[in-house]
Amino acid sequence: MVTFKKAGAMLSATALSVGLLAPMASASMLGNERMDTLPIQVAQMNTTVTKEDLMKRVRELFPNEFPNVTEKDFRMGSGFSHPKDSTLRYELRFMKQIDNQHVSGYFTFVGEALELEQFYYQPVNSKDVLFPAKYSKEEAQKVANKFLEKFNEGEGYELVPNEYDYYSSSILTEPVQYSFMYAKKKSGIPILDQSINIRVLGDGTVSSFYRTTSEKNNFTFDDPAKKQSESVIANRLQDALKAQLSYKIVTDYSTGDYKVKLVYQPNSQVVSGVHAQSGEWLTSDGLSSTLSAQAIKPIVTAPLAAKQANLTAEKAQAMAQKLLATDQKGVKLTVESIEETTEAGKAVYSIHYMYHYRNSGTGTTITIDKATGEVINYSDIKNSLELEDEDNDTEVKFTKQQTLDKAIAYVKEWVPSYAHQYALPVDEGQHESYNDSYYFTFPRIVNGLMVVGDNISVNVDAKTGALVSLRVNGFDDVEWPAATEVLTEQEATKLLKNELKLKLQYVNHSNVENDQHYSLAYQPVFKEGSSATIDAKTGEWLDVYGMASSNKPKIKHPTAAEELNYLIHAGILEVDGTFNPDASVTKEEALKVLLKSVTYMYYSSKYNEYETSNQSFNDITSDHPLYSFVTHALSMGMLDTSFKTFNPTGTLSNQELAKWVIGMLKLDKPAQLSDIYELKYSDAAQVSQELRGHVALAYGLGLLEAENNQLKPNSEVTYAQLAQATIRLAHKMNEYEIRNY
Incomplete structure (x- = not known):
């Protein structure tokens, strides 16, 4: 059950909403007409991009779409690029009221050729988009294939077989949507991080398009002729594969309630795959000839005292203001509201805040455990502020091990009372290239077993050692079933091995060769439609929601x-x-x-x-x-x-x-x-x-x-x-x- 009560008044609902606006409702949509009259001068390209240029590209790509949208309905955004990606992007959008409904569209173009990277369209709703939809999945796929032809001039994108069921879990008042993923291929082999996703509504309207775009060029690729045979790699994976017994938190998203299941999953070391040429294991640090099975070790052996027991709303706000304070020029911190609610069984303070700068603002929420006074959900968004004096050229100073040490220290500092319940990471830390940081997951341990879905995640800046984010994905008031009457480890391992298949693809791994190189890798995949998870009591394969992934019955009935x-x-x-x-x-x-x-x-x-x-x-x-x-x-x-x-x-x-x-x-x-x-x-x-x-x-x-x-x-x-x-x-x-x- 979820309770909810106010612990303080909303200080500035209008200001908070600025940071939560969807792309359709940015400043340019709110009346910044002047932006449309100003061309964007791009020094690097020595070109000028205007609204007319972008409009021309829209009409080339969508000659018959948006018939009721005129040129005056379009708004142009400023040119921008993402951190560590110099590719220039330009935004164009529209919003219009038609038949008392909001119709909107959003486009992102990249580079000098103004190639479409992203497109989103929300048309007028009609009964044809609702279940039972006018278009079947097969008919919608034909629409997506035809749409792809606009961008597929010899680039070799092929449809990835859809692993998801035809039926969507969306509510019936929402449009039926079909999603199709196309992978780019090299020598007939899919490239993991180069893909196109197209969504089609139930009435046959293309509603969204997204293409992964990389600033890299002049790629090099492993020679497929030099790969080892699939049977050799399969035997190696079969020998290394081992089922691991764990607890899994299963949430009922219709009610917010949760329960615990005992499950078997493959040992995490084999999941990353094997280099197809050398036969070595892929790890975050590169290639390894052996697998290192890391023992479960708690962060601390004895409980630590809570940071501040029985925290009041006033003290929670003061704590948040101290943590969020910034000396960045032209940036002002405002706490918008503080609410007392429950999250995963805990009483917490949810504090909404904003950083105001220029004529804009960015905000999010920090969550503090009321009982312990500990920050259980924090994300440093200061580096995402687009400031003129922002310096993104700071060199990396901390190794992965040093950032792990920092992460452990942050857990002890901000959530000390949780530390004895969680273990040191058993998986390798993940390097986030977009902001040069390392992401670590500390799993919860109960009765000597890891808990899937209950962990502390910590992200540390490798340049400064600063805390980027910390979140306790923890659950209280949980009944942990005894690990009795379950499949044996040998029985579960056999089930995994019987369903093991290999998928050959190109992966871009910065610690293998270089970041301009794609390596061939065999990656393990298991039963289609499952999450490589087996119910330890029944032996059934489970989907990502913890439900049995076996085929559900199909009902026959004359009318329904x-x-x-x-x-x-x-x-x-x-x-x-x-x-x-x-x-x-x-x-x-x-x-x-x-x-x-x-x-x-x-x-x-x-x-x-x-x-x-x-x-x-x-x-x-x-x-x-x-x-x-x-x-x-x-x-x-x-x-x-x-x-x-x-x-x-x-x-x-x-x-x-x-x-x-x-x-x-x-x-x-x-x-x-x-x-x-x-x-x-x-x-x-x-x-x-x-x-x-x-x-x-x-x-x-x-x-x-x-x-x-x-x-x-x-x-x-x-x-x-x-x-x-x-x-x-x-x-x-x-x-x-x-x-x-």
Whole structure:
């Protein structure tokens, strides 16, 4: 359960919003018209780039798109480049109101040739983009392939087989989107960091395009003729592969709740792969002829005292201001708000702050544990400020080992009470080339086992040794199952080995040859659709969400097969081999299906539950597993407490479902005027007087359907009927622009 209360007033909501604006709503979109009249002079290229130049490129690439957008709707941004990347980029965007909806587009062009690097388009919403979409995945792929032809002039991009299921976990009020990844190939071998991603909406509209762009040129590549055979490398991986037993935190994103599973995963040392020519192991430091299995060792052997127990909001704000203080010229720190909430079972202060400079601002959040006074989520964003006197040429002074020592010291300084629960990194530190830093992960240890998903991550600047970021991804109030009745290590290792396959690709590794060279590497891959994770108790392969990745059942039904299968494959409706689509659905199951289908339950419960924490039913208390669903439904008007009990195990009648869906559409008030509605059905007299208006509206809007001129108001709703009603409700919510997040 998530609680939420204010610990301080919002100081400047307007200022905070400046740093949170999406690319569509930058300063140029907010009225900076002067920028459009000023050409960008680029000294390095000795050229002038104007809005007309960018408009010309848009019309070349999109000759028939955006018919209702005129030249005056476009805005041009200033030229820019990313840190450690001298490639110049130019932005062009538009935003327009069409049919009471916002339509927007965003383009990024790179280099002297103004090649398209990124494109995003949000068109007017239509029913064709919603499930069931007008275009199938196969039809959408043809659209993406054709779009790629604009950029694929002999460059050799090929479609990467989609590992993800056709069905998306997005809510049904949002557009269906298909994502296609194309990898650039050299001699028929994919290049790991050169790809194009294209998204297509359910109505066949291309909504986004992104191409990885590198400032590097004159690449060199390993000769494929000199690679070792796949069978030789496979045997080496088979010999080194070993299953490791761990705990895994599995989060239910519909509620924010979490549980723990015992899982087996391959030993991390083999995951990076093998150099295809030398047969050596790929590591962050380069190539190694042997694997080093690092023992689990805690950061400290004895608990350290908390930094400051029982922290107040005032002291938390003072601590944050001291940590965030800056002496950068022209930059002013402002604490915007401080809120007391819970995160992963902990009471925390969430402090929103901004750095104001020039006519702009950048901000984020720092989180402090209330019980210990320790900073559990911090990111130094000062270096991201685009200041005129910014110096990015500082030389690297710290080695990886020195930055690791710094990271350990920062853990002891900022989160001392956590240190004894976490181990030194067992994986190699990752070098972040864009800002010359090293990223380390300290795993939690419970009962001698590592915990996947619970760790302390620390990022240290290799130039200055400063703390770049620190986050405790920790969970409290967790029940850790005993490691009993699980597969043996040998059994799990055999499962991994049986599914092991190799993927040959080019990788750019700065510690192998040089950063202008691509090495051939064999990388291990396991069961398609899984995350190389096995449930230690059942032996099932799990996906990234901790769910069994075995094929889900496909339901046959004369009228609702498509709707039922969507809900099942999206994880909204969980069924087994005994599932009967025509069985009556309980109120509990119906409420879950509806809410998971049309709202992001996790975010809703996190931010809205506090508003309705005093409202519920007598049989749904705060510790009831259905509590977050009920409180959210109450806050949206879908439910009300006119009846004191909810009766979750009871069945749902047609007229009760009518009340729910009409409440979701915010039509409860007119529905209460029951006397004004005329029901011309043979069994209209069976409708409860207080629900007469709800039934009339639900059937009149086509959310529910009568059969042989009968409403059957007291009949029990089946799974098939619920699935159909859910899809219709999502379409109406989209039409009425109702967003229940």
